[in-house]
Structure formats: structure tokens, C-alpha cells
Amino acid sequence: MTGPLTGFRVIDLSAVVSGPFTGALLADQGADVIKVERVEAGDIQRHVGSARNGYSGFFHVINRGKRSIAADIGAPEGRRIVEALAKGADVVIQNFRPGVVDRLGVGYDALAKINPGIVYLSISGFGQTGPRAGDRAYDPIIQAYSGIGAIQGRIHREHPDKPEQVNMLLLDKLTAWTGFQAITAALLARTRSGKGQLIELSMLDTALQFIWADTTADIILQGDGVDQRPPVGASGTVHQFKDGWGVTMTLSQDEFAGMCRAFAMAEVAADPRFATLQKRTRNRLALQEILAERAAPAAARMTVAEAAEAMQREDVPFTRFRTLTELEDDPQIRHNHNLRRRRHAVAGELIEARPAPLFSGTPLETTGDAPTVGQHTREILAELGLADHFNEWRARGVIS
Secondary structure, rough: OOOOOOOOOOHHHHHOOOHHHHHHHHHHOOOOOEEEEOOOOHHHHHHOOOOOOOHHHHHHHOOOEEEEEEEEOOOOHHHHHHHHHHOOEEEEEEEEOHHHHHHOOHHHHHHHOOOOOOOEEEEEOOOOOOOOOOOOOHHHHHHHHHHHHHHOOOOOOOOOOOOOOOOOOHHHHHHHHHHHHHHHHHHHHHHHHHHOOOEEHHHHHHHHHHHHHOOOOOOOOOOOOOOOOOOOOOEEEEEEEEOEEEEEEEOOOHHHHHHHHHOOOOOOOOOOOHHHHHHHHHHHHHHHHHHHHHHHHHOOOOOOHHHHHHHHHHHOOOOOOHHHHHHHHOOHHHOOOEEEEEOOOOEEEEEOOOOOEEEEEOOOOOOOOOOOOOOHHHHHHHHHHOOHHHHHHHHHHOOO
16 A cells, blocks of 8 residues: 555544545555454444445445454453454544443543554444433434534525425535544654543534534624624525436526526516626525526527536536436546445446546555455454464354
């Protein structure tokens, strides 16, 4: 590996999505990530999503490039394995419910005594302490609790108070990206202090920081004298054409006027109510009514291709809506080499998205397949000097 994290070792004690995806992001950039999972069954996420030969494609994407050791960390021998791993590790990731790792003897305090330089990421749903710290928390629960569902609900014209969830594991993935950045920041700090540290990160904390800049733009400023305007979220306009759907977004006056010309309603751009972005924002409801009366019928007479040509001619930001299955053949995505195919040893042919950043000095290579349960148990025990225990511990169900 030649990525920027080559030479760093990560112990991934986590399961499901947020923790494992954090580890995969580190592996993508060159880290040696060792996944410690349940004996025999492994991570529950192995059994979620479409699968071939019993192997989940979802699991591959969030665990690619890792090595797997299957061990019962509730047993003394399993704890011994984690302690041995921690001695030579740079990072530990865990997302058990608050208090569990401490009861198992593999929390930050225990492992930091073994390795003071360890960077330890603890992920939770609501936080490590507080009235809801012990509650089970999945992505839709945190979406609803954090207000994201209410934000999405603003798109309903008939029922503006109806909440709506984002149809993806938004908070799991955002928490992983946040944890990934926090880990690399802590590793950078360690180069100056020589000390590791504990990082506490919750999905709720991630959600609030993520939404606050734009979706709360109308409540950030408190007190009197505030010129209240609607938030800018969902400021794109969706149009239905003869043969599909497209979206425009106009911020500048030139863009707005160009869209009006494309829909043969140039006089709307000259309306004093819509002469500036501020006025269009303030008179958004009136503008929506006009777009419904004028732009919608005009769009219905155009094909998506005709609309794209007209918008491009007017230099208006526009794209049609596409399905996921179309993306691999898109010229820009092909040019960017965003999607790649590989043949997994168990799952067969699959398609995945490459890591987003492109490094000039430490280019990324394609990581290995996501492992099978305990695929590297014997190998890792040998590295730890524990190979002599392999047969005994396997026979007793401590490892697999």
C-alpha cells in the first residue's frame, strides 16, 4: 500500500455500519485494519443486503481491505488477544452501547495503560452519558430525534408538517466520515504530544453539526431585529418533462432570468417581486405558484434533452434525475474513474465506488476484499506470538 496511512494499525471492534465504515475509510487510505468480530457468526452486517454465496455486497463495501480475526472478547482469552493487538496498534474503534467495553475490560482506560499512544474512538447513538445514553439507536431514530425528518418534511406541499426520513443510512455514514477525520486529527496531535486520546462521537452530535449551517439559517440569529427569511435547503426546483424529471437551481439573477427564458416566461424575471435573490426568497410562495402555473406546463411540452439544451444555452444549472444503474456508463463518472469492478473470492463480480480523494504524493491502491469470518485468525495470532494457542482456543470456541 502507498496511501497516506500506510504503516498505521487499526483495531476495529465495531459492528454494523458506523464503526466498520470508519475502519474501511482508514483501510482505503492504507492503514492495516484488523476486524475483531464474533466467533462463527461474525458481524451481523454480513447478513444484511443482497448477497451471493451468502456474502453481502453491503458488507464488502464497509469492510474492504481489512483482516478478520474472530474471537470472543468476553472470554479472558479474547480479552488477551485484544490487549496484545492494542500494544502495537495506533487506533481502536468501537461502537458498543455505552459501558459495554469497560465491562469487557477493553475500554480506553484499560488499553491506554497498555499503550498510552492509542487513539480510541467510541461511537454511540445519543452520547456516552445522559438520559438516553443507554437507548438503542439506529439511523432513522437519530434522523427523527435530530430534526432531519422535519427538514425533509418541508417538501410536502399538501402536508408541510409531515416528517420524512432520508432513504439511506445518512447518519451512520456521516458519523463514519466524522470519526475518520477525528482519528486522523488525533494522530496528527500525537506527533506533537506523543500521547493518544479518547474520542467520543455520537450520531446525534454528528447530525446536529451537519444540519446546523444551512437548514437552521432562519433560527441561528436570535433576538430582535432579525430579517427572517426561509432557509435555503431544498432550493432546487424539480420539473417534470415529457420523458422524465430534471432539476434547476438558480441563485444569481442571470441564472433565474435564463431559466425563465428557457420556459418562455421571460417577463417573470422582470417582476419586481423576483428581481433579486433576497426578494425571490422572501416571495417564495408566490414564485412557486407562478412556476406551477407557467413553468410546469412549459416543461411538460419539452423532453429532458430539449430542456438540457435550453438550460445549457442559458447557462442555467440543470441535470436530469438518473437511476443508480445508469451511473456506470455516465461520461463524467467514467472520466473520473469513480466506479470500479472487482472479482471477490466469495461474492464474485461486484462494482464499488473508489475512495473520493485523489492524492498526488501518496496515491491509493485498490484495497483487498472484505474478509470472511476469521479469515486471518491464525495469521494474526502468529504475529502476536499466540499461535501455539490456536488449536486449543478454537476447540473451546474462543476463536474461529
